[in-house]
Amino acid sequence: MNDKSYHHGDLAQELRLVAADLIAERGAGGFSLREVARRAGVSHAAPTHHFGDATGLLTAVAIDALRHLHAAVTNAAEGIDDPRRRLVAMGRAYVEASAAHPGHCAVAFRHDLVNETDPSYLEAADAAHGVFFATVAEIAETTAEPLDVGTATSLGWATMQGLVELYSNMEEIGERHGQGSPPPIGTVAEQFAEIIVKGFG
Amino acid sequence: MNDKSYHHGDLAQELRLVAADLIAERGAGGFSLREVARRAGVSHAAPTHHFGDATGLLTAVAIDALRHLHAAVTNAAEGIDDPRRRLVAMGRAYVEASAAHPGHCAVAFRHDLVNETDPSYLEAADAAHGVFFATVAEIAETTAEPLDVGTATSLGWATMQGLVELYSNMEEIGERHGQGSPPPIGTVAEQFAEIIVKGFG
DNA sequence: GATCGGTCTTGCCAGTGTCAAGATACTGTG
């Protein structure tokens, strides 16, 4: 229970950080357990003890990603009374947090690399989802026609995650069509969110 | 220029198909050049000659993915005059094509695995994007307030791609909240698209 | 029929994930 144990203060924590750095640097495909161990200054098998296998470590990184997203979105929501304006701010915060933690968020929803049935993962995903859900539910009370809150929440989530995934492609296509680069990703997120909120009715 | 060459009729084509099958089966993380070669019945270095390296083969698979998406969306659009109804049908077709070609579409936008500067890739992406753009442009002529066509197109694209990525998570969260499973992915796509089109004004 | 370029194979290397076994440091108990 002591904070400092053995060689490192907290090797498990350090491994998660180093892994996220490595993914940010080389992409999820360039990730390697042994390189993580090397950068952390431990032997190649040390991560196994804490995380079982590569999937275990990547799952831990994904959980950290979800917590970062959750924290950023919650923080952005604070103090905004109008639920529509709040949802727009949350969308912006979501994509900006993804950009601020590229290593973490690059693996957050990678079904082939992460064990998405891990209880901690599900819990973290629930928490992040819940923040959006609550705000959409508030909006739903103000719409002319009834709005399915679950569907509407999923829509917002999918849009923001899709934007994170495709923003670089959008830049490329914008320039190829001579439309110039799109605005910063946070601004795009706001534009998207405003159209969606309008579509809620 | 003959159709049949050497051992196989068209090894490059066969390798792309086998690679897509393998990714569909094991996920993008389970992909392996040597396993692809094994399944195609050739030596482990045969793919190198056609695609250079693993990125080359995966880029080819991604290009096939974009072409599948393009074809499916174009096909779905045919014969629908109302651009709003057409866009909804295209959204459905997009996600259903992704579900029908999971191996291809799992790598279509994976910046760490695919060379997205490949001219053929850019061309295929342009083509798919263009179909959406044209329909959104038609819609934009009917809106009360002016609609930025580029932004609106990107919104639709991001939403559909995000849905493809997150649908399994949505299923999980829906069941955990006792809301039951969401509808089939094509139906969700329609629901999303209808809200978005409404938001276009 | 010899030559030659395109196609594929064989062999090799460093690097990887995972497992088993051992060494080391911390912890609690007498």
Added chain:
DNA sequence: CACAGTATCTTGACACTGGCAAGACCGATC
């Protein structure tokens, strides 16, 4: 304080991977 036990980490091994170099083979061209 001694000693045993456990969590932590290391070492060593294995099969596997991607990429390279060298060679073998086929098919067509002169």
